[in-house]
Amino acid sequence: MKKLQSTLPNMLLVLTLIAVVAAVALAYVNSITKDPIKENERIALAEGIDAVLNVKGAVVEQTDTIKDEKGKVASIIYHTDNGVAVQAVDHKAFGGDLVVLVGFADDGSIKGYTILETHETPGLGEKAGKWFQADGKGSIIGKQAGSLTVSKDGGDVDAITASTITSRAFLRAVNAAYQTYSEQTMEAIPCE
Amino acid sequence: MKPIISLSPHVHGGDTVQRNMYGVCIALLPALLASIYFFGLGSAVVMLTSVAACVFFEWSITKFILRSQRLTICDGSAILTGLLLGFNLPSNLPLWIIIIGAFVAIAIGKLTFGGLGTNPFNPALVGRVFLLISFPVQMTSWPVSGQYGYVDVETAATPLSIMKEAIKTADPTAAMNKLSELPSALDMLIGQTGGSLGEVSALMLLLGCCYMLCRKIITWHIPVSIIGTVFILSGIMYLCDPYHYANPIYVVLSGGLMLGACFMATDYVTSPMTGKGQIIYGVSIGVLTVLIRNFGSYPEGMSFAILIMNGFTPLINTYVKPKRFGEVKK
Amino acid sequence: MNYFKILYNGLVKENPTFVLLLGMCPTLGTTSSAVNGMSMGLATMAVLIASNLIISLIKNLVPDMVRIPSYIVVIASLVTLLQMFMQAYTPEVYKALGLFIPLIVVNCVILGRAEAFAAKHGPGESIFDGIGIGLGFTIALTMLGAIRELLGTGRIFGAELYSETYGMLVFVLAPGAFIALGYLIAIVKKTMKI
Incomplete structure (x- = not known):
């Protein structure tokens, strides 16, 4: 076959043809992968909630989003059949925002946590994901949130070695999560 | 003959x-x-x-x-x-x-x-x-000076990490309190503070620097331009917001600044050749140091600043050339 | 040209990482572990084979003046397809490679092979070129990933060889990627005499 000449109609025709074929292929694949992708995102969130609530297969019954003055998402509350998980953020961590997801038991003690977003220094503040877990050195699991502080500031949580700023920011985020949690659950209980 | x-x-x-x-x-x-x-x-x-x-x-x-x-x-x-x-x-x-x-x-x-x-x-x-x-x-866990052991020694926050924490503290009074934990300027000059081996005693480093200047091993351009830039920049920050930023005298005496300015940045191989080039190099190191110390993710910025400017040295050498004898400027 | 020669050419003589030095962004960005490096290499290889095949088939249909935009549309569509498939069926790999999957579009290896090989050869040869170059890229990325993982965390493909306390964290981060890649290229060139 001879190569097509670079005339204007030829070029327009070929480019349009390629674009149309590509668009059709993309649309088709999008339609078959849309549902699995959504399902994966849901599973990822559900696994996070399960992990912080320390249960299996918690069902989210209600989701509330609270925004700050600037209209950014400050915290998200997931009410499940097995407890409450709260996502909260602290803006003054070492590397900017630090987003945590904390699960609370009915008495307000911490059941578990996971870090959703972090920009902390690798090897130092980045350790927060493991440090405060039940088998970590500064475990906060089972503690009553609200006024958690590091031992340097008179609290009872051991800060990450050489990363006091991250530890403080992390505890601030956990306390903020508790704050939202207690406000929300207070409202939920009907006044008698 | x-x-x-x-x-x-x-x-x-x-x-x-x-x-x-x-x-x-x-x-x-x-x-x-x-x-x-x-x-x-x-x-x-x-x-x-x-x-x-x-x-x-x-x-x-x-x-x-x-x-x-x-x-x-x-x-x-x-x-x-x-x-x-x-x-x-x-x-x-x-x-x-x-x-x-x-x-x-x-x-x-x-x-x-x-x-x-x-x-x-x-x-x-x-x-x-x-x-x-x-x-x-x-x-980053620096021993406090005055302990003579090797492994088991008490560590504490260095002046630099105190300054960094003060910047990260939102509340002005709390930040001010944090800054008041800094050792006195005299202690920092002599070396009664936490830090790496060679950076604690600014006085002794300056003494060595004077010796090198007298023997003409180095010229004044690099140390003076680095220390001067850091002093002026951190002075401006201190005047704008004395609650969060430390006194420039502390900034200049803390961390590896003296060691870097006198001994590391002046390395022959990795610094520019002409006086003018050395001043550009020194001022840039000073600016980068202040920026990294205050806004970066590590408390000390001196070593990063020197390495970055080492990378720019060939460029500085290309643009800041001494005039050849007899050359007519176009 | 026989197929074996084309394969050998892609694997060794024109290895994209060690000889052509193409596609440095994913090479440095995704090789923090051996598995990540290998997944990135395989994903690139899949796109490369498909794009080589399609471009060699349509090469006579495309007028010269619009060939680059046409190739880019083909490559970008293939990468988007791959991205959707990975997001749907291999979410873990997708999460680890994240941003770098869409960046396969601008990987010079793919457009480079389209221009330099597929536009001048038939479909069969182009597929073999895709396999050869793709395998060369995958092997290089896996080697780099394995070295960085071993030095950085003491593990190789997730199996612990020594304690993580002795791992040099810098190798997991970007500066370590540059250092490791530089020495790897030097050693490969010295030993293979290429």
Whole structure:
């Protein structure tokens, strides 16, 4: 076959043809992968909630989003059949925002946590994901949130070695999560 | 009489690599004594390991891998790299980390690029930054001075980390309280504070710097422009917001600033050749240091700033050329 | 040209990482572990084979003046397809490679092979070129990933060789990628004499 000449109609025709074929292929694949992708995102969130609530297969019954003055998402509350998980953020961590997801038991003690977003220094503040877990050195699991502080500031949580700023920011985020949690659950209980 | 024909230069100043390298080593002696006075055994162990490891790697790599006939360990550059690397380390660092640092400094920082004279980055700083990023916990827990042990020593926040925490504290009064934890300026000048071996005593470093200036090993341009820039910039920040930013005198006396300005940034190979170029280089290091210290993710920015400007040195040399004799400017 | 020669050419003589030095962004960005490096290499290989095949088939249909935009549309569509498939069926790999999957579009290896090989050869040869170059890229990325993982965390393909306390964190981060890649290229060139 001879190569097509670079005339204007030829070029327009070929480019349009390629674009149309590509668009059709993309649309088709999008339609078959849309549902699995959504399902994966849901599973990822559900696994996070399960992990912080320390249960299996918690069902989210209600989701509330609270925004700050600037209209950014400050915290998200997931009410499940097995407890409450709260996502909260602290803006003054070492590397900017630090987003945590904390699960609370009915008495307000911490059941578990996971870090959703972090920009902390690798090897130092980045350790927060493991440090405060039940088998970590500064475990906060089972503690009553609200006024958690590091031992340097008179609290009872051991800060990450050489990363006091991250530890403080992390505890601030956990306390903020508790704050939202207690406000929300207070409202939920009907006044008698 | 037969005329002797040889290439220029015909007059030699008597300057040799050895003379300059050992001159810098002598200038480091007061600070070395100060570090032994403040950190005792720890200082001696770290220093000896660092120097011995650097010399050993220089010798073994040139002999067995490069198979070079010239022995380069006698020119003193490996000893100097070892000393400077040791000065940048805390006194309680495990030996294996020091040896990795020495290997990185000599093998990656220097000999990969062809040895002394062709290395684009200061080898001791390459070693230090490599260790800082690789072992952040060990490299940022600094022992308090006045303890003579090697491994079991108490660590505390350095003036730099106190300043960093003050910046990160939102509430002005709390930040002010944090800043008041800083040791007095006199203590920081003499060296009664936490930090790496060679950076605690600003006074002894300045003494060594004066010696190098008198012997014309270095010129005034780089140290003066770095310290001046940092002082002025942090002074402006202090005047704008005295709650969060520390007094510029503290900023200049803290951390590796004196050590870097006098001994690291002035390395012949990695700094610009002309006075004008050196001032551009020094001012840029000062600006970068203040920026990294205040807004970066590590408390100390001096070593990063020097390495970044090392990278710019060839560019500065290209644009800031001395006018050739007889050349007419167009 | 016989197929074996084309394969050998892609794997060794024109290895994209060690010889052509193409596609440095994913090479440095995704090789923090051996598995990540290998996944990135395989994903690139899939796109490369498909794009080589399609471009060699349509090469006579496309007028010269619009060939680059046409190739880019083909490559970008293939990458988007791959991204959707990975997001749907291999979410873990997708999460680890994240941003770098869409960046396969601008990987010079793919457009480079389209221009330099597929536009001048038939479909069969182009597929083999895609396999050869893709395998060369995958092997290089896996080697780099394995070295960085071993030095940085003491593990290789997730199996622990020594304690993580002795790992040099810098190798997991970007500066370590540059250092490791430089030495890897030097050693490969020295030993293979290429």
